[in-house]
Amino acid sequence: xxxxxxxxxxxxxxxGQGPWHRLHPGTILDDxxxxxxSVLLGLFLIFTSGGDDAxxxxxxxxxxxxxxxxxxxxxxxxxxxxTPELLQWRVGLFTKVHTDLPRHRIQSVxxxxxxxxxVLGLQSVxxxxxxxxxxxRIGLIDAPTADHLRAExxxxxxxxxxxxxxDVVAAEEVxxxxxxxxxxxxxxRVVAVDVGRVLAxxxxxxxxxxxxxxxxxxxLGPGSIIxxxxxxxxxxxxxxxxxxxxxxxxxGLRADRIHVSRxxxxxxxxxxxxxxxxxxxxxxxxxxxxIDTERxxxxxxxxxxxxxxxxxxxxxxxxxxxxxxxxxxxxxxxxRGSVPDxxxxxxxxxxxxxxxxxAVARLAIGLVVVLAFAFWITDExxxxxxxxxxxxxxxxxxxxxxGGIETLRYRNERWALGEDQVAFRGGALTTTLVAIPRIRAxxxxxxxxxxxxxxxxxxxxxxxxxxxxxxxGRDLHLDDASDVAAAVLTSADQEGGV
Amino acid sequence: MWxxxxxxxxxxxxxxxxxxxxxxxxxxxxxxxxxxxxxxxFLGDVEPALPPLVLPAIVVVAIVAVWWPWTRxxxxxxxxxxxxxxxxxxxxxxxxxxxxxxxxRVQFVEVTAGPLQRSAGLATLVVRTAGVRTPAVNxxxxxxxxxxxxxxxxxxxxxxxxxxxxxxxxxxxxxxxxWAPPVDAPEPxxx
Numbered sequence: 001x002x003x004x005x006x007x008x009x010x011x012x013x014x015x016g017q018g019p020w021h022r023l024h025p026g027t028i029l030d031d032x033x034x035x036x037x038s039v040l041l042g043l044f045l046i047f048t049s050g051g052d053d054a055x056x057x058x059x060x061x062x063x064x065x066x067x068x069x070x071x072x073x074x075x076x077x078x079x080x081x082x083t084p085e086l087l088q089w090r091v092g093l094f095t096k097v098h099t100d101l102p103r104h105r106i107q108s109v110x111x112x113x114x115x116x117x118x119v120l121g122l123q124s125v126x127x128x129x130x131x132x133x134x135x136x137r138i139g140l141i142d143a144p145t146a147d148h149l150r151a152e153x154x155x156x157x158x159x160x161x162x163x164x165x166x167d168v169v170a171a172e173e174v175x176x177x178x179x180x181x182x183x184x185x186x187x188x189r190v191v192a193v194d195v196g197r198v199l200a201x202x203x204x205x206x207x208x209x210x211x212x213x214x215x216x217x218x219x220l221g222p223g224s225i226i227x228x229x230x231x232x233x234x235x236x237x238x239x240x241x242x243x244x245x246x247x248x249x250x251x252g253l254r255a256d257r258i259h260v261s262r263x264x265x266x267x268x269x270x271x272x273x274x275x276x277x278x279x280x281x282x283x284x285x286x287x288x289x290x291i292d293t294e295r296x297x298x299x300x301x302x303x304x305x306x307x308x309x310x311x312x313x314x315x316x317x318x319x320x321x322x323x324x325x326x327x328x329x330x331x332x333x334x335x336r337g338s339v340p341d342x343x344x345x346x347x348x349x350x351x352x353x354x355x356x357x358x359a360v361a362r363l364a365i366g367l368v369v370v371l372a373f374a375f376w377i378t379d380e381x382x383x384x385x386x387x388x389x390x391x392x393x394x395x396x397x398x399x400x401x402x403g404g405i406e407t408l409r410y411r412n413e414r415w416a417l418g419e420d421q422v423a424f425r426g427g428a429l430t431t432t433l434v435a436i437p438r439i440r441a442x443x444x445x446x447x448x449x450x451x452x453x454x455x456x457x458x459x460x461x462x463x464x465x466x467x468x469x470x471x472x473g474r475d476l477h478l479d480d481a482s483d484v485a486a487a488v489l490t491s492a493d494q495e496g497g498v
Numbered sequence: 499m500w501x502x503x504x505x506x507x508x509x510x511x512x513x514x515x516x517x518x519x520x521x522x523x524x525x526x527x528x529x530x531x532x533x534x535x536x537x538x539x540f541l542g543d544v545e546p547a548l549p550p551l552v553l554p555a556i557v558v559v560a561i562v563a564v565w566w567p568w569t570r571x572x573x574x575x576x577x578x579x580x581x582x583x584x585x586x587x588x589x590x591x592x593x594x595x596x597x598x599x600x601x602x603r604v605q606f607v608e609v610t611a612g613p614l615q616r617s618a619g620l621a622t623l624v625v626r627t628a629g630v631r632t633p634a635v636n637x638x639x640x641x642x643x644x645x646x647x648x649x650x651x652x653x654x655x656x657x658x659x660x661x662x663x664x665x666x667x668x669x670x671x672x673x674x675x676x677w678a679p680p681v682d683a684p685e686p687x688x689x
Contacts (some may be wrong), residue, residue: 301628442629443599446499452594453500463629470631482499489584489598 020079022088023275024140027075030116035071042067056384080138082152087127089136099136101127106275108300109153111146111269112139118265125149177253179330180319187246189321193288193295194245196430197238245320258298260316260336272316276300277334279436279469281315282327284321286429293321298334299434299469315468327433335437337420343369345414345425349457352413356406364399371395405429415460422462424471434469436462438491446481453478462488500594505586506578511618512639513573518614520569528558578604578637578648585625585652587635603627607649611642621645625652 032039045064049057078091087106091101110126117123117139123146124139138149182190191198208231214220244262249261258272283295296319319326331339371391378387408428416423418465422441425433441462449456452475460481462471473481530552539550546553571591579586586598605628611621623637623645640648 260663441600442627443597443632443635445595445597445632447590447593447595448500449594453594458499461631463627463631465628465630467630478499485596485598489600 007296013152013236017083018081020081020088021141021145023075023078023138024120024122024142025075026116026120026122027078027140028072029120030114030122030140031074032071033114033116036359038067039071047449058085058300078138080136082149087136087153096405101136103153104293105140106153108271109150110271111150112137113263113267113269115265116140116265122146124314125153127153131392175253176255179251179253179258180249180322182246182249182320184247189291189293190246191242192291193285193293193321194242195285195287197242201235201242202240204238205482208232245317249320251318253333255315258316258318261319262317270316272298272300274334274336277437278440278466279434280327280331280334281469282433282435284324284343284433288321289324289431292324294324294327295320296322296327296330297468299464299466300466315466327435331421331435335435335440336420337437337439338418339421339435340416340418340423344416344418345423346416346480348410348413348473348475349455349477350414351455351457354405354409355451355455355475357403360399360406363402364395367395367398413474414469415476417482417487422471422484422488424462424473426474427471436464436471438488440464441488441491444485444488446478446485460484499596504581505579505588506644508576508637508639509620509641511620511641512576513570514548515614515618515620515639516573517566517569520565523682524558524561524565527561528554531557576637578640580648580651584665585635585648587637597632599625599627599629599632599635601652603629604652607652608648609642609645615639616642623648 042064042419045060046418049060049064063382064134065424073093074091074212077090077093077096080087080089082103084087085103087101087103089097089101091097106127108128110128111142112124112126113122114124120140121143122140123143124137125134125141125146127138135381139146141149208228211220211228211231214221215224220332226256244264248264248267249260249262251258253259253297256274259273260272261267263383277298278301279299281297283297284293288294295317297317299315318330322330328339371394375387375391405428409426412425412427420439421433421435422436423433425431442465443463445461445463446458447461457475458478460471460473460476464470473484476484533552535546535551535554538544538546550637568591572589575591575594577588582601583641584598584600584615585604586596588594588596605626608624608628609621611626615621619642620639621642623640625635625637637645637648
């Protein structure tokens with residue numbers, strides 16, 4: 001069966017496997033917007049050429065066109081087709097990329113709509129695979145073609161589950177449910193709970209504004225804009241990230257998938273097939289705990305093999321400010337199994353706190369040695385009392401602060417082995433809880449150094465196919481770690497995949 | 499966990515190969531130290547307190563004194579175990595590490611051997627899963643025949659056959675074929 005997908009301009013079907021399809025010309029505009037700096041540079045060089053020296057002019061023109069040329073490459077050379085077995089993608093002029101993705105390896109099919117796409121009614125379809133073949137972005141293409149492509153490529157495996165006996169059966173359908181629908185009124189809460197990013201935004205803005213103020217007042221030269229622009233762009237990026245988690249953010253369950261849509265001008269729709277969810281991550285900052293919210297994400301398999309480089313691709317935010325405790329209900333749906341009860345969460349071994357403070361003490365001793373050495377070599381330049389004051393502040397404040405954080409961490413660390421899931425909680429100021437279905441474990445690891453073995457404790461890692469979720473318990477009693485490992489190993493499902 | 503019975507150790511030849519392998523590194527370190535010692539004496543103005551090459555020799559002897567028994571301890575600490583459901587390894591001297599992989603999760607298995615290993619009849623078994631943090635469980639310096647046997651038994655098809663044995667084998671040949679679970683499989687993992 002060869003898919004006939006939409007209008008386009010199919011090329012000759014030379015091998016009888018079906019026609020090749022081109023992208024929409026709007027791709028050029030979209031690529032141009034994504035490469036604004038090089039396009040501007042190219043245009044600048046082209047339009048400012050025309051000096052007396054013909055050689056320089058020629059070089060300037062060549063560099064200008066070379067800077068603009070990549071913008072048209074994807075449109076000119078990008079071709080795709082669907083054969084009964086493969087999704088094939090060809091792109092590139094000098095460096096040719098030929099990707100043949102077996103259709104049975106397709107794990108997820110997402111939609112991304114850029115600003116250009118929104119204006120022109122075009123979309124990109126992003127197909128992710130298992131086994132490291134990578135990700136294929138087909139677009140821009142018109143919306144009906146995208147719908148057809150999505151329907152054609154949606155992996156059957158997501159619609160099915162494998163029973164313990166190895167027979168493929170229909171996956172349990174879930175009721176269509178709206179999980180999150182946020183708007184501008186939720187923005188203050190989204191901003192408030194994301195303390196880290198807000199701090200980064202403020203620092204970046206202050207630094208950028210400082211540089212621009214310096215240029216305006218003449219303290220800094222105009223060339224300093226080189227440092228100011230990236231900061232402003234960075235701040236915009238961070239701000240955009242926060243804002244799009246509120247305005248226009250929506251998520252829901254449809255059939256067997258979690259759908260997440262976000263973006264104001266450029267919208268993207270992500271799909272996480274429930275059959276591929278490796279775990280649920282719940283984050284609570286101090287502010288979130290105060291206003292009774294939690295940030296819930298689902299972690300999917302490292303489907304494109306890119307996860308280790310860009311773990312964000314494997315984590316899909318479902319709700320940035322869900323009501324506290326919501327994760328239990330959702331985790332049971334997402335992970336298809338019961339969540340461990342609150343009473344089943346156990347603390348790590350008590351000796352762990354001593355071990356952490358011993359590590360802090362070692363650090364303090366190291367600091368004292370370094371400071372003593374610094375005092376010895378700067379003896380003649382720095383006043384003795386000033387040096388001792390600074391040394392005391394550094395030598396005491398850093399270990400005490402670290403010790404405090406480690407104590408908080410110890411108090412927050414918990415683990416639980418449930419009937420269907422294993423869960424770990426940790427973190428000092430921001431707590432993170434991960435719930436992993438036992439059937440999704442790829443392996444377990446237990447490690448213990450001499451000190452830990454002496455006290456009968458060990459570290460446990462439960463590995464999954466997602467780069468963003470893995471259970472790690474530090475300083476569990478060795479018997480507990482062994483029990484969890486044995487339980488996880490014996491309950492991995494029989495699919496043999498991810 | 500670290501002393502559980504049923505783990506197979508590495509062959510004696512593995513100890514020799516490991517000593518040869520890391521011995522080469524020690525020789526390189528010794529040569530570099532000797533060159534530095536000589537260079538300082540010929541090019542620098544300082545006159546070291548010790549006679550030529552004595553300091554490099556002391557350093558090398560100290561390294562060997564620690565490394566020789568440590569290599570033996572590390573070799574003894576290595577172990578692997580295959581049962582119906584899992585493949586496990588353990589290793590480490592100061593920090594001991596135990597890894598377990600469900601056989602159903604094995605994506606593929608490979609056996610590799612360098613010239614040194616081939617000369618001693620050894621090979622490295624690499625068992626890969628889709629896991630991100632522990633994507634591969636390696637057993638370095640297994641006997642080649644053992645590594646190849648493990649590869650055959652651990653390959654996904656074999657594991658599937660082991661996990662879902664045909665309930666009604668059509669003949670005795672099938673029930674005792676190469677994909678059948680090992681007859682002398684060790685006891686399951688002890689907690």
